[in-house]
Amino acid sequence: MKIEAMTWMQVEAYLQHDDRCVLPLGSTEQHGYLSLAVDNILPERLAEEVAGPLGVPVFPTLNYGVTPYFRAYPGSVTLRVQTYLSVIRDVLDSLYEQGFRRILLVNGHGGNSPAQGFAGEWSADHPGAQVLFHNWWNAPRTWQEVQRIDPVASHASWMENFPWTRLPGVELPQMQKPMTDLDRLRLLSPAQLRQTLGDGNYGGLYQRSDEDMLALWAVAVGETTELLERGWALATPDPAGGQT
Template identity: 35%
Template sequence: MPCAILPIGAVEAHGPHLPLGTDNLLAERLARRLAERTDSFVLPTLPYGQVWSLQNFPGSINVSNEALVRMLYDIGESLVRQGFRIFVMLNGHLGNAVALKEAARLLYRDYPELKVYYFFYPGAKEAINEVRESPSSHSSYFHACELETSYMLYLAEEHVDMSRAISDPPEIGLEADCTPTPWETFTQTAVLGDATLAAKEKGERIIEATLAAMTAMIQEAKQRIHTGKEK
């Protein structure tokens, strides 16, 4: 029951201390570690994503949800033909979530024999609560802040310039959850919090927790397929 992992990221502003390809680096390096633990195949990274919220920041490249869904569906369809039974879309960018879920639903409809996961740091909540020192700027968003910078320090430290890290927590009103809201309306830096509090040890604690959660799900899916309980 071969398992394929597709790292999916984006190209967008990540403040002065992180590269435009931060989401790609995180997804790719997380995918490699997950593959080692689950004996899975890592596909080449899909480097562009839906970055509507940050599309007006220099360096950001936006892809529509429709294009992303079509691409992911076609990849999944190809994997079925190659004999894969598990398709993991390992997401490094929250903005991709809607497209990943829609692609997974379409694949579920047309290829029910293919188990599809869309992962975005599952199982990380408890670890985040343990190590986080700064308050969250939003209930869902984290970006170039204490958390994401800590992830980078653990997975791709050579791409982080902590001498340029800043603290710039925005005020994000309730309306931002109820109407289209470009991020430049509440941040000029794309940093949603205090990046100066980031630490490699924090990143390790959170990343290892989410790796454990993803590994458990994949191994359980393999077992169900092996026993014929998931078809």
């Protein structure tokens, strides 16, 4: 359930019997012919679909991430790594202080990877707390489904083109873009990257059928649900006396 639909009293009551919550991590950046908010839309929707049936609170998505390489694309906003990790720390500290102990970070942007290492560090410094960092798109079963559908998949290609990330009136190219040399991209300045990459798609088709996309989404929902239900290393004592 979305935290925006709860009062503080309801959250306090929830914490009497459960200590899980979900925090989606995103980024506002170019995605070719798709929404600039793709990396926010997808983890937020996934978190809501997974946590809603379980009654687990979902906090608002952190809509800005680490994406310095896309600075030459208008509408792309980046945080410095130090700033980003400071924000993550402050949010986790707040949740811990209030009683949340099992926190699932559903990440929608590869550039946010510094938070993955930080999550382990933070957990080590907070006994009894567990933070799971989940890159939803390349989790084992989800990535296997991507490869089954079409192994030529990347940033801003078909694999991020869901009915809810498309924009009305935007016509997509009917072609398969050759894959970009990712190792070379990492060496380029933002301006050079834009010149090399062009429209923003790293490589692959721009769109596949809704049937393919909904099949991929179903796998992602199932895999993330299992993580939220059973991905914790230790059972956490229930205030009522049992185990959760």
